[in-house]
Amino acid sequence: MTRRLDTAGMRHARSLPAILALALAAYAAPAHADFQVRSPIVEYGEWELEHNGAITFDKSKSGRNNDQSYTFSLGYAPFEWWRIELEGETEAPPGGNLQYTATTMENMFELAPQGKYWLDPGFFVEYSLAGQHHSPNEITFGPVLQKEAPGFGGAGTLHTLNLFFSKELGPNRGDETGLSFAWQSRLLLNPYFEPGIEYYADISDIGAFGKPADQGHRVGPMFAGAWNLAPYGTVKYELGYLFGITRATESGAVRWKVEYEMHF
Amino acid sequence: MRRRPTSGLGLGALLLLLATLPAAAQDREASLTFRNHAFDPPELSLPAGARIKLTVKNADATPAEFECTELRREKVVPAKGQGIVYLGPLKAGSYECFDDFHPETRGKIIVK
Numbered sequence: 001m002t003r004r005l006d007t008a009g010m011r012h013a014r015s016l017p018a019i020l021a022l023a024l025a026a027y028a029a030p031a032h033a034d035f036q037v038r039s040p041i042v043e044y045g046e047w048e049l050e051h052n053g054a055i056t057f058d059k060s061k062s063g064r065n066n067d068q069s070y071t072f073s074l075g076y077a078p079f080e081w082w083r084i085e086l087e088g089e090t091e092a093p094p095g096g097n098l099q100y101t102a103t104t105m106e107n108m109f110e111l112a113p114q115g116k117y118w119l120d121p122g123f124f125v126e127y128s129l130a131g132q133h134h135s136p137n138e139i140t141f142g143p144v145l146q147k148e149a150p151g152f153g154g155a156g157t158l159h160t161l162n163l164f165f166s167k168e169l170g171p172n173r174g175d176e177t178g179l180s181f182a183w184q185s186r187l188l189l190n191p192y193f194e195p196g197i198e199y200y201a202d203i204s205d206i207g208a209f210g211k212p213a214d215q216g217h218r219v220g221p222m223f224a225g226a227w228n229l230a231p232y233g234t235v236k237y238e239l240g241y242l243f244g245i246t247r248a249t250e251s252g253a254v255r256w257k258v259e260y261e262m263h264f
Numbered sequence: 265m266r267r268r269p270t271s272g273l274g275l276g277a278l279l280l281l282l283a284t285l286p287a288a289a290q291d292r293e294a295s296l297t298f299r300n301h302a303f304d305p306p307e308l309s310l311p312a313g314a315r316i317k318l319t320v321k322n323a324d325a326t327p328a329e330f331e332c333t334e335l336r337r338e339k340v341v342p343a344k345g346q347g348i349v350y351l352g353p354l355k356a357g358s359y360e361c362f363d364d365f366h367p368e369t370r371g372k373i374i375v376k
């Protein structure tokens with residue numbers, strides 16, 4: 001996962017070299033397909049194929065319209081407490097062609113059995129190897145928390161929080177420590193259809209938060225569901241629309257996730 | 265004013281600490297067994313409003329996966345082994361469960 005660079009750019013774009021550097025960095029950035037809220041729950045012995053996608057919408061000359069990003073990953077849980085995924089990330093920046101941007105190894109550690117404590121805690125660590133020579137590698141890590149709670153209308157609710165820090169590594173690295181916050185709340189109406197709301201925030205550098213208007217903040221509705229095809233596995237999906245609520249973000253973005261889980 | 269990066273990391277540590285708070289209700293214990301690819305008992309009665317520590321045993325020679333879609337729980341149980349599933353607090357009702365590896369193996373959890 002790479003952090004958004006649009007907010008950082010406003011501070012640094014004071015000279016031509018800085019602008020060029022920013023353009024290069026923005027070209028490699030943000031996997032909008034990272035619009036996903038990760039669960040801390042690990043299903044031992046399960047294989048999963050996952051695809052995430054996102055497309056942004058804004059005014060045609062804003063430079064934020066039609067930014068497409070897609071990820072494809074293969075995951076496995078070799079232990080009850082650890083799931084590992086290998087992911088390929090691609091992106092087509094506005095007006096550009098689709099390019100391979102990163103190879104990422106994701107790890108989710110389930111820190112306690114589901115339901116044992118008041119919250120279900122997990123810890124996420126990923127390492128992204130840049131697919132473009134001018135881009136830095138990156139490590140991202142942080143807690144993942146989930147809580148099932150009573151809802152209304154006879155349905156429960158599921159709330160998930162991701163709080164991830166990121167650091168760039170390698171020769172093209174910056175010194176910032178990025179922070180991304182993702183929150184999703186769902187109404188467990190029916191396994192096939194669970195409507196909810198989600199919120200994403202990106203801070204380029206926690207050492208210099210800057211104005212909220214220059215940070216990336218997005219909120220919007222989503223729904224998710226799953227079809228159990230036992231004994232042939234489970235298909236899960238998520239679909240959401242995010243409204244950009246600060247000047248640093250695009251007007252909107254549609255994002256989706258499709259996942260196939262199977263034991264062998 | 266610049267904020268120290270450690271403040272954000274501290275928040276993350278605090279959230280993880282919060283997660284380990286014990287649940288308010290005391291766990292009750294129950295168990296069920298996969299035997300000859302059937303639930304034993306076929307219907308497991310549990311109390312409403314309680315948190316349950318459910319031990320799922322597998323007496324068969326093949327692995328099983330205990331799954332209750334409505335309860336959002338699934339657990340792989342090795343052959344001749346067992347696993348723990350934490351449930352609840354549960355609402356009164358009937359919840360269908362099955363063995364995801366042998367979907368014809370079905371049982372119910374009845375919560376009263």
